[in-house]
Amino acid sequence: xxxxxxxxxxxxFYACYDDQGEVSEERTKELGTYLYNKGVKGLYVGGSSGECxxxxxxxxxxxxxxxxxxxxxKLTLIAHVGAPSTRDSVILAKYAEELGYxxxxxxxxxxxxLPDSSVYKYWTEIVDSTELPFIIYNIPQTTGYSLxxxxxxxxxxxxxxIGVKNSSMPVMxxxxxxxxxxxxxxxxxxxxxxxxxxxxxxxxSGIGGTYAVMPELLLQxxxxxxxxxxxxxxxxxxxxxxxxxxxxxxNGNMYSVAKEVLKLQGVNVGSVRGPLEPVTGExxxxxxxxxxxxxxxxxxxxx
Numbered sequence: 400x401x402x403x404x405x406x407x408x409x410x411x412f413y414a415c416y417d418d419q420g421e422v423s424e425e426r427t428k429e430l431g432t433y434l435y436n437k438g439v440k441g442l443y444v445g446g447s448s449g450e451c452x453x454x455x456x457x458x459x460x461x462x463x464x465x466x467x468x469x470x471x472x473k474l475t476l477i478a479h480v481g482a483p484s485t486r487d488s489v490i491l492a493k494y495a496e497e498l499g500y501x502x503x504x505x506x507x508x509x510x511x512x513l514p515d516s517s518v519y520k521y522w523t524e525i526v527d528s529t530e531l532p533f534i535i536y537n538i539p540q541t542t543g544y545s546l547x548x549x550x551x552x553x554x555x556x557x558x559x560x561i562g563v564k565n566s567s568m569p570v571m572x573x574x575x576x577x578x579x580x581x582x583x584x585x586x587x588x589x590x591x592x593x594x595x596x597x598x599x600x601x602x603x604s605g606i607g608g609t610y611a612v613m614p615e616l617l618l619q620x621x622x623x624x625x626x627x628x629x630x631x632x633x634x635x636x637x638x639x640x641x642x643x644x645x646x647x648x649x650n651g652n653m654y655s656v657a658k659e660v661l662k663l664q665g666v667n668v669g670s671v672r673g674p675l676e677p678v679t680g681e682x683x684x685x686x687x688x689x690x691x692x693x694x695x696x697x698x699x700x701x702x
């Protein structure tokens with residue numbers, strides 16, 4: 400299969416709730432259409448940014464359905480189906496295939512500390528449950544499990560495993576996965592703070608939780624990298640990082656801050672689900688400043 404459709408900017412899709420905190424069809428489709436109109440390559444649906452761990456299987460299926468109805472055939476759609484149990488992960492994987500998703504992805508099993516043999520069995524049962532290509536999701540800072548090179552190579556023996564979304568912070572991990580997997584796999588840079596360095600050391604693409612509030616900047620960063628304009632690539636990464644630091648500086652979860660910024664940008668996707676905390680009090684007054692930072696950077700690079 401060609402991997403070209405997996406190369407580009409993929410916002411990690413936010414959970415979209417109504418004012419009562421329930422998954423909203425209208426707001427899910429509105430966010431998807433908004434990002435499509437910005438020119439992104441695809442969406443990563445149901446992952447960390449989608450608050451998957453705090454949603455029921457039926458809620459996760461609803462989000463997958465609404466995104467597919469709005470955007471199947473328009474964007475490359477990757478369904479994150481990782482769940483606490485293999486059973487639920489397989490249910491989500493089969494449903495995503497029915498909906499026409501382009502690929503699956505999953506974190507390793509969480510909570511219990513499991514050996515590589517258990518992680519391998521978990522991922523393999525998901526892979527074998529459908530005909531879709533599969534992308535490993537390595538995010539040790541939240542799962543407590545770090546993908547080893549040996550397990551990565553073993554997973555790649557299954558032809559449906561096409562690569563990895565690497566969200567570990569050491570950028571060297573991307574280089575090591577590239578060295579282990581060769582050129583015929585796809586590697587997504589996970590940490591938004593290192594998009595440019597991740598691309599230069601071996602990533603083909605990016606999936607990120609802050610992309611949705613500033614897709615223009617990530618698209619421009621990719622344009623700088625792909626054309627060899629590394630001076631401007633470094634400059635725009637610094638500005639992106641300033642924005643990320645601001646998104647993480649308020650009382651309240653980073654996703655709740657991002658959602659408040661989106662609201663000022665004209666896209667209301669609700670707040671976050673507990674135990675994630677919303678932005679409250681005086682911090683709400685600082686959301687406009689973050690929006691202005693994004694607008695200023697866009698004007699700086701997109702003339």
